[in-house]
Amino acid sequence: MGVPQSGEMAIHCESDLIQARKLVRELTTDLGFGVTDVTRIITAASELVRNIYRFAGAGVMQWQVLEQDRRVGVELSFVDHGPGIADVEVAMQPGFTSGNGMGMGLPGIKRLMDEMELKTEVGKGTDVTVRKWLRG
């Protein structure tokens, strides 16, 4: 029983975090990612799910397997309708964390992944999409 090639799960509370980590582990391991990349992707997902329930209260994690120019990758999107990020430039500065150092800053997450896109609007919500490609 593998994880479907694409799908989404609702994020409401801390117990969803464990489910999200399990799902990402299974998905990326099945795709053939090595243990270090699996750990990187799980950790990035863990931080982004944490940001959703901490700052927005609720949201979704969407996943999709990518096949492009004979390369394979995984795309994860974390979408919420929370407060949004007022100053994206500041949020992307190294070492930035909002509040108590919890929910690591986006620059750290970006370093773990190959690509990251951030769409956010104050009062509307945030959509963080990250991608990792299989090497080789």
Add this chain to the structure above:
Amino acid sequence: MAAEALSVIKVRDMLLVTVPPDPDDETITALQDRVLEAMERHAPKGLILDITTVESLDSFFARTIAETTQMVALMGGLTVIAGMRPAVAITTTQLGLTLGSTLAALDVDMAMDLLANHD
């Protein structure tokens, strides 16, 4: 992984806790409480957190370890994490997490030597 599954073991003059592979926040918080209670009861030299089976370490986990180390230090003990996997060490560093003044050892055996030889 349920918080009830955690055990804090006293070995000689040290405390040993084996952290489960994918602990939830509740388990991590419970770990801190149990450790501090055991510090008071046994007055050990220090604490060894065996993270050999831990598969990923995020900001909450790192922050709680750093905090626990500080609390244990205030009670007069040292904290050593033992057995961090290479993938976890790489990810933790790239994400920018730090573990405060927590000491580290390759495995539990070396962590015990570290505590035993520390004055």
